[in-house]
Amino acid sequence: MNNIHTLLHPKTYRFIDQSGLGPGFSALQSFATDDALAISVGQGTSSTTARLWVHHNTIVLGIPDARLPYISEAVDYLKSEDYQVIVRNSGGLAVVLDEGVLNLSLIFPDSKEVNIHEGYEAMVVFIKHLFADLTNKIEAYEITQSYCPGTYDLSIDGRKFAGISQRRVKHGSAVQIYLDVSGNGEERARLLKNFYEIGKREEKTRFAYPNIDPSVMASMNELLGTKLSVADVRDRILYQLSDFSEKVVVQHLEGEEMNTFNKRFEQMIERNAKALERIE
Template identity: 50%
Template structure:
C-alpha cells in the first residue's frame, strides 16, 4: 500500500460514504455537506474526514455559467437530455455528475504551512497512489479543451479523466476531486459543449471553454479494464487505513445538522435566484 502525502497524514480519518446513498440525494446536499464538514474539521485535531459521493445525472454549473446571456436555453437543453441542473457555491465551470462519476472530498484541519498549491498536489499524489496501474502516467496540468479546465486537471496521454477543486472555510480545507470511472468521456464533453452552444448565444463577458470532446475519457476507457464505484471506495479506505492510527465512520452531530440545514438553505436560495 502506498504512503499518502504528508499533507494528508492524520492520526485519525473519519469516513462518510455516500457513494451509493448519494444516488437518491439532491446534489445540492453534497455541497452543503462539504461546507459543514469543512467547518467541523477545522475544530478537530489530527483528524481528517473523507466523504465519497456519487449522484444521478446532474450538470453542476459555476456561477459564471449561470450568467451566460441565453442561460435558460442552455438549461433547457440539459434538461431535455435528462440532466438536473444546479449551480455550485464555489468557483469553476460546468461539470457532469452521473452514476459512474466518482467524487471524493478529503477534509482536514488547515495548517499554516500548507499552501493552496500544496493542497492540490497532495490530491494529485493521492490519486496516483490509488491507481498504481497508471502511476506516473497520470499527468497534472490544464487540458484547455476540456470542460471546467484547470491547472490541476488529471490526464493520461492527453485524455482528461479528473478535475480537482479546493475550498477553505473556518480553519478547514476541503480538497475535492471528480473521477470519471466509466462510460464515454467524449459524450460527457459533447453534452457540455452543447450547453455552451445554447447558453452562450449573445454577448459573453468571460471566456468559456472551447470544448474538444476527444480530449476527455473515463478511466475504464484509458485502462481497458472496468473500474467500479465499489472498487474505488475500497481502494480509498485501504489507503486511509494503512496510513493512520485509526479509521472510523462520521455521521452528523446535532450541531452539524443545524449547520448543514443553514448551508443547504443558502444553496437553494442561490439556485432559485440564478436559475
C-alpha cells in the first residue's frame, strides 16, 4: 500500500485549517484557494498541502445541474430552504455542505506524471487509515442512487458518507473529499432529491441525472454510532499528517499565492454570476 501511495508520504506537509471561518466564508473562495495551492505545489514552491474547509448551508451545483429544464424553479426551492447556491466551473453534480460536513483537500505535485486514479486512491487510503480504529468496513465504489455519484464514493454497508473529486491545475492536483461527519444524511439527500424532481420533472434530458434514494446516504455518526464533531476529525487528520511525514508546517497563502488566489477568485465570481444569470 505504501509503495502505491507514496503521494501520502512527503517529507513535509503544509497544513491550512479553514474549517472555522464561519458562514461568511464562500465556497468560491475555497475553489480559488485550491487552485492557488495546486499551482504553487505543482511548481515546487510549496510542499504537499492538506487544507480543511467547512461551508454553511451551501449547495454546490455542477455545470450539468445548471442545464436542468426547470433549474430556476429548482434553485428557488433550495433558497426557500435557506441554502445559498453556487455553480462550480468543473465536473460533478450537486452536493450539500453545512456545518456537519468537513471538506479535506490534499494537494499533490507532479500531476503530469501521476495517474489521475492514484490521487483518488491516495485519498481513499488516507480516509481508511483515518478511521481505522472505528471501522474496517469503508469501501470505495459508486453508490448510484446517491447525490453526486462517482467511482470513488465512500460507504459503509452500502450507505455513502463521502464523495471525492479532483481538480488538476498545471502541475498540481487538488483531491477534494467531503465527509458527512454529523447530522442527518437522509435529510441532505432528500433536499437534492426534491431539487432534481423540481428541476427535471418528466422531461427527457441528454444528461442522466441521479435518481436519488435518501436511504443510501448517512453521516459517519449515524453509521458508526459515534458522536464525532468536525473538530474531532480535524484533530485526527492533523495527527495522521504528522504520522505520515517528518514535519507539519502551518502556513497560509502568501506572496504570489495571494495574487493567484485573487485572480482565480475574481474569475470564479464572474463565471458563477453568468451561470446564475442564465438560471434566473
